[in-house]
Amino acid sequence: MPASLRQLRVFLAVARHESYTRAAEELHLTQPAVFAQVKQLEDRLGHPLFERIGKKMFLTEAGKVTAQGARESLDAVERMHMRLADMRGLRQGKLNLAIVSTAQYFLPRLLGSFCDANPGIEVALMVTNRQTVLERLSRNEDDLCILGTPPEGLDVIATAIADNPLVILARHDHPLVGSRNIPPERVAREPFVLREPGSGTRLAAERFFRARGLTLPMRMELGSNEAIKQAVIGGLGLAALSRDTLALEGQTGQLKVLDVDGFPLLRQWQVAYPRGKHLSVVAQAFLDHLVAHAQQAVESGARAPAPA
Numbered sequence: 567m568p569a570s571l572r573q574l575r576v577f578l579a580v581a582r583h584e585s586y587t588r589a590a591e592e593l594h595l596t597q598p599a600v601f602a603q604v605k606q607l608e609d610r611l612g613h614p615l616f617e618r619i620g621k622k623m624f625l626t627e628a629g630k631v632t633a634q635g636a637r638e639s640l641d642a643v644e645r646m647h648m649r650l651a652d653m654r655g656l657r658q659g660k661l662n663l664a665i666v667s668t669a670q671y672f673l674p675r676l677l678g679s680f681c682d683a684n685p686g687i688e689v690a691l692m693v694t695n696r697q698t699v700l701e702r703l704s705r706n707e708d709d710l711c712i713l714g715t716p717p718e719g720l721d722v723i724a725t726a727i728a729d730n731p732l733v734i735l736a737r738h739d740h741p742l743v744g745s746r747n748i749p750p751e752r753v754a755r756e757p758f759v760l761r762e763p764g765s766g767t768r769l770a771a772e773r774f775f776r777a778r779g780l781t782l783p784m785r786m787e788l789g790s791n792e793a794i795k796q797a798v799i800g801g802l803g804l805a806a807l808s809r810d811t812l813a814l815e816g817q818t819g820q821l822k823v824l825d826v827d828g829f830p831l832l833r834q835w836q837v838a839y840p841r842g843k844h845l846s847v848v849a850q851a852f853l854d855h856l857v858a859h860a861q862q863a864v865e866s867g868a869r870a871p872a873p874a
Contacts, residue, residue, distance in 0.1 A: 569607050571643060574636040576603040577615065581633050582707070584623045607632075637706060641844070648847035659848040664692045664702045665712040666766060668791055669835060671810040672728060673712060680855045687848055695789065697764045703838060709849035711838050714766035714808070724838040727856040731830035732770055733823045735798055735805045735812075743822045750778055753826050757785035757803035759794050770831055771806035782806075795821060808833075 579589035580600060590597045608615050613628035625633060648659040665673055670693050681687060692702070696713055703711045704720055716724045734753060736743055742753070754775055760782065761768040775782055785803045788794050791811045798805045799820045809830060812821065823830075837856055839845065845853065 569610055569636075571640065573603050573607040573610075574640060576600055577607050578633060578636050578640070580604055580616070580623075581625055581629065641846070645844065645846045659686075659846060660688045660690060661710075661846075661848045661852055662690045662692075662708045663710055663712065664694065664699050664708040666696050666699055666714060667693050668714065668730075668767065668808045668810060669693075669712045671791075671808070671813045672835070676856060676859055677852075680852055684848075684851065695762060695764070696766050703840065706840050706843060709839070709846060710853060713836055713838065714833055715769060716836050717838065721841045722838045723841050724836040725853070725857060726834040727837050727860045728835040730833045730835045731809045732767055732806055732833055733809045733812075733830045734826045735795070735807055735821050736824050737798055737801055738820055738822050740804075740822070740824075742824055746825050748824055748826045750775060750780060750826060750828060753804065753824070754780040754782060756783070758782045759786045759788060759797040759803045759805045760784050761791075761794065762787060762789050766833075767807055770833060774828060774831055 576589065576593060576595075579592050580586055583589045583592065586597050586600050586604075590600045593600065604615065611628070611632065613632075614626055615629035615632055616623050617626050618624075644659060663673075663677075677689065677691070681689065692708070696715075699711050699713050700717055700720065702708055703717065703722060712727075714730050716722075742748055742756075760771075772782060786797055788797060791807055794805050794807060795811065797803070804824070809823070812823070837853060839849075
């Protein structure tokens with residue numbers, strides 16, 4: 567008998583978590599029920615799908631083939647349901663997004679307007695670091711991924727959807743606040759609070775200073791933008807962050823953008839998915855929504871009067 571969709575979903579949950587217990591928690595099933603579903607799938611396919619080495623689970627070669635086929639099959643079924651709903655004039659389905667943490671400062675506004683126009687859509691949004699987004703992108707685990715720097719070494723389609731300027735931040739009473747055209751050499755003498763290795767903002771900042779023969783003296787390394795902003799407010803150093811992270815700073819005024827030569831670094835937010843991926847109706851609609859917003863922003867900028 568062919569494998570059931572339920573078995574494929576359970577199998578993929580176990581493969582994703584590398585654990586029957588965590589898969590059971592996600593699926594709201596008992597651990598024996600999850601184990602039984604996977605065992606039935608193995609019996610139907612005639613191959614073991616997992617092997618245990620020490621305390622860790624790994625996919626067998628047959629498991630890797632099955633995982634790819636399961637994702638393709640479930641994606642096809644989801645696309646079928648979405649297209650049928652679209653034919654009825656009811657855009658429905660689920661949208662799976664993975665975004666780097668900095669994107670949380672601008673994406674919810676765009677996602678909100680999209681969901682207002684399409685109330686039947688369910689959204690699963692994962693906010694994480696760049697490395698995890700790249701891993702998920704390479705495994706085709708989401709409909710769309712949003713990050714700041716186009717991924718290297720991955721065959722993906724990436725589309726720019728919004729500006730993402732990188733600025734140098736200081737505490738409001740820092741001696742450099744108010745100075746004009748600060749040389750990068752002067753800034754590089756200050757201690758910096760940086761994101762974790764692999765972060766897009768950190769990579770961009772380090773690349774800028776490295777091109778000028780400079781190295782940023784790191785005082786502290788933190789894994790979130792909010793923690794970095796608090797560290798800067800606490801006087802621990804300067805920071806290089808996306809200007810989007812200042813969305814709520816007008817209430818306090820504790821952080822100031824320094825006027826550094828070469829900054830802001832002009833970057834863009836990218837929406838990416840693996841080349842060859844068949845986007846669902848919902849994913850394509852959201853991608854169109856993002857691209858349309860980007861075009862409106864460009865047109866608004868072109869219509870804005872030049873500064874006096």
